[in-house]
Amino acid sequence: xxxxxxxxxxxxxxxxxxxxxxxxxxxxxxxxxxxxxxxxxxxxxxxxxxxxxxxxxxxxxxxxxxxxxxxxxxxxxxxxxxxxxxxxxxxxxxxxxxxxxxxxxxxxxxxxxxxxxxxxxxxxxxxxxxxxxxxxxxxxxxxxxxxxxxxxxxxxxxxxxxxxxxxxxxxxxxxxxxxxxxxxxxxxxxxxxxxxxxxxxxxxxxxxxxxxxxxxxxxxxxxxxxxxxxxxxxxxxxxxxxxxxxxxxxxxxxxxxxxxxxxxxxxxxxxxxxxxxxxxxxxxxxxxxxxxxxxxxxxxxxxxxxxxxxxxxxxxxxxxxxxxxxxxxxxxxxxxxxxxxxxxxxxxxxxxxxxxxxxxxxxxxxxxxxxxxxxxxxxxxxxxxxxxxxxxxxxxxxxxxxxxxxxxxxxxxxxxxxxxxxxxxxxxxxxxxxxxxxxxxxxxxxxxxxxxxxxxxxxxxxxxxxxxxxxxxxxxxxxxxxxxxxxxxxxxxxxxx
Numbered sequence: 001x002x003x004x005x006x007x008x009x010x011x012x013x014x015x016x017x018x019x020x021x022x023x024x025x026x027x028x029x030x031x032x033x034x035x036x037x038x039x040x041x042x043x044x045x046x047x048x049x050x051x052x053x054x055x056x057x058x059x060x061x062x063x064x065x066x067x068x069x070x071x072x073x074x075x076x077x078x079x080x081x082x083x084x085x086x087x088x089x090x091x092x093x094x095x096x097x098x099x100x101x102x103x104x105x106x107x108x109x110x111x112x113x114x115x116x117x118x119x120x121x122x123x124x125x126x127x128x129x130x131x132x133x134x135x136x137x138x139x140x141x142x143x144x145x146x147x148x149x150x151x152x153x154x155x156x157x158x159x160x161x162x163x164x165x166x167x168x169x170x171x172x173x174x175x176x177x178x179x180x181x182x183x184x185x186x187x188x189x190x191x192x193x194x195x196x197x198x199x200x201x202x203x204x205x206x207x208x209x210x211x212x213x214x215x216x217x218x219x220x221x222x223x224x225x226x227x228x229x230x231x232x233x234x235x236x237x238x239x240x241x242x243x244x245x246x247x248x249x250x251x252x253x254x255x256x257x258x259x260x261x262x263x264x265x266x267x268x269x270x271x272x273x274x275x276x277x278x279x280x281x282x283x284x285x286x287x288x289x290x291x292x293x294x295x296x297x298x299x300x301x302x303x304x305x306x307x308x309x310x311x312x313x314x315x316x317x318x319x320x321x322x323x324x325x326x327x328x329x330x331x332x333x334x335x336x337x338x339x340x341x342x343x344x345x346x347x348x349x350x351x352x353x354x355x356x357x358x359x360x361x362x363x364x365x366x367x368x369x370x371x372x373x374x375x376x377x378x379x380x381x382x383x384x385x386x387x388x389x390x391x392x393x394x395x396x397x398x399x400x401x402x403x404x405x406x407x408x409x410x411x412x413x414x415x416x417x418x419x420x421x422x423x424x425x426x427x428x429x430x431x432x433x434x435x436x437x438x439x440x441x442x443x444x445x446x447x448x449x450x451x452x453x454x455x456x457x458x459x460x461x462x463x464x465x466x467x468x469x470x471x472x473x474x475x476x477x478x479x480x481x482x483x484x485x486x487x488x489x490x491x492x493x494x495x496x497x
Contacts, residue, residue, distance in 0.1 A: 036060025194238025220269020
């Protein structure tokens with residue numbers, strides 16, 4: 001651990017030497033200055049953890065030095081030294097931000113104690129600043145990002161329902177941000193000063209879920225050596241978020257229904273109800289109407305929960321938000337190092353692949369991919385090679401297929417040629433990777449390139465050994481292109497004039 005650095009300021013050289021020797025014996029790195037001007041020069045040139053200054057000095061006195069230090073670097077504690085402990089100027093110095101004051105020629109132990117306390121405060125402030133930075137980073141990561149029409153509708157709905165007491169049922173795929181939306185509703189409500197308690201109903205074993213939700217009394221089961229409040233009572237005056245509500249067993253559903261209807265619960269092992277004041281927000285990635293129809297979810301509980309339904313779009317349904325989300329996650333991963341926007345840290349090809357990918361894991365998957373890419377990248381910019389293999393493999397073919405333009409004079413061969421060239425461009429003309437993406441072997445790719453006048457005349461056809469991946473020549477490619485043709489028949493055809 002680095003030594004704490006202390007700057008001692010006094011126009012009496014003997015006092016500077018005395019304090020320097022005393023503090024160096026305690027393991028501190030000490031510098032001295034004979035005037036306020038010299039002290040400011042040293043202070044501006046280096047970093048100090050503590051300043052000790054005499055109050056009475058010619059030209060710039062201790063009070064003026066204190067003001068300048070606080071204006072320059074407010075977090076550095078300052079100890080004022082004075083010949084008289086009751087001197088009003090010393091008290092004024094404390095009011096101006098000095099940590100404390102010391103009477104000159106006091107006991108060495110008193111000096112050591114005040115210095116130690118001042119440095120502990122300095123370290124505590126630094127740690128607090130770091131914690132705040134980490135919390136800010138987490139908040140940045142946990143913000144809800146989106147400007148697409150579907151997300152604007154969600155935000156508008158959140159603003160409308162936040163001030164009500166109604167139960168909300170959020171529906172969306174895993175990773176779409178259901179808990180973030182629940183937190184946003186809570187933070188905008190009149191319960192925001194109360195707790196927000198989240199519980200994943202599908203992550204807790206059925207045997208423990210009742211006790212975790214509603215609490216238990218001492219002696220209600222083996223190991224219950226004391227009373228336990230449970231999540232519902234812990235959320236008193238606030239909001240309880242029941243994630244994956246569709247996973248709850250019927251026995252728990254009955255008790256949740258009673259809580260919603262009567263605003264009371266029964267802790268495990270208790271015959272006396274306990275009143276609770278909580279707002280319930282539930283979420284699911286299932287179709288609860290189907291669950292009700294199949295007898296897996298209570299009809300009455302479903303209607304109690306579904307007072308205000310709120311559906312979250314999947315990431316593939318709001319792909320316009322992907323660049324914004326990438327920017328957001330890069331900012332969270334890189335912190336202060338992130339300057340200049342996405343283009344400085346992610347190349348265009350990688351961004352295009354991210355935009356084309358289906359994202360079955362939604363926003364959570366995108367966040368993980370960006371965090372991983374930031375860690376493993378070999379250059380300043382994230383490239384296609386820094387993305388997971390399954391995204392690299394799917395991205396180019398899907399995007400190139402989606403970019404094929406079908407016109408009035410487009411034939412199957414023209415579309416096939418365009419598709420092959422698009423994939424070649426995407427892979428940097430890597431023949432092996434291109435043939436793998438297209439689902440054809442190297443010889444088939446060679447023949448098609450030669451047919452369309454792309455291959456060099458003196459290029460040699462790949463040998464049989466290079467065709468380890470056998471398939472029906474061109475079948476997959478032709479089927480893919482043919483599918484594009486079939487889909488295009490319902491679209492208006494543009495005729496060039």
